Amino acid sequence: MRPSMRILAKEHLALRAVARIMATEAILLARDGHVDLALLESIAAYIGQYPNKIHHPKEEEFLFRHMRARAPERCSAILDRLLGEHGKEQESIATFLRALASYRNAEAGAAAQLAEVTASYAKYLEQHIEFENTYAFPLAEEVLQEADWQEIDAAFLGNDDPLVGAIAGLQFVDLHRRIMALGAMPPGF
16 A cells, blocks of 8 residues: 555544544434533544644645546546535534534533534544545546655655644544544444
8 A cells, every 4th residue: 555545544544533433422412412522622623733734735735636637537526526525624614613612602502503513524524534535545546657656655754643643742632542442332322
């Protein structure tokens, strides 16, 4: 497996774990009206800091750009969809942050709203990652050439995901611990 693809796979596993935690918290919130606010705030900080500022831009600037240049007729529809999703994600994160703030401020209906927004974002993450893994990445393996991969690999080797990278960010220690503790889901999920 190419170094960049290995890095993307590792980052996607971390994001899937985050989505799984979000989905679990949404269920608990909808059921009990309570959520681990610090955990969701940590997730919001992580998503705002890493995937949207480093992961997605590198996918777009290096992987997607080379794919479109090599085989636009084969790649454009897939890449257009992914770029559209990346673009809408900032809005989704803003909605998530507003829902967190409403919940933190104990506003009327905030728990139900946060449960819905959190579940929706978790579902989006899962679907987005699945689409990239199933369609975009195998297509990249087919259409890209060695020169493309050298530039892509070099770019991604510079990634340092603060959640799962070599230098884990201190603010994400608890989130990382919770991800690592995910084994079996609690009964009833």
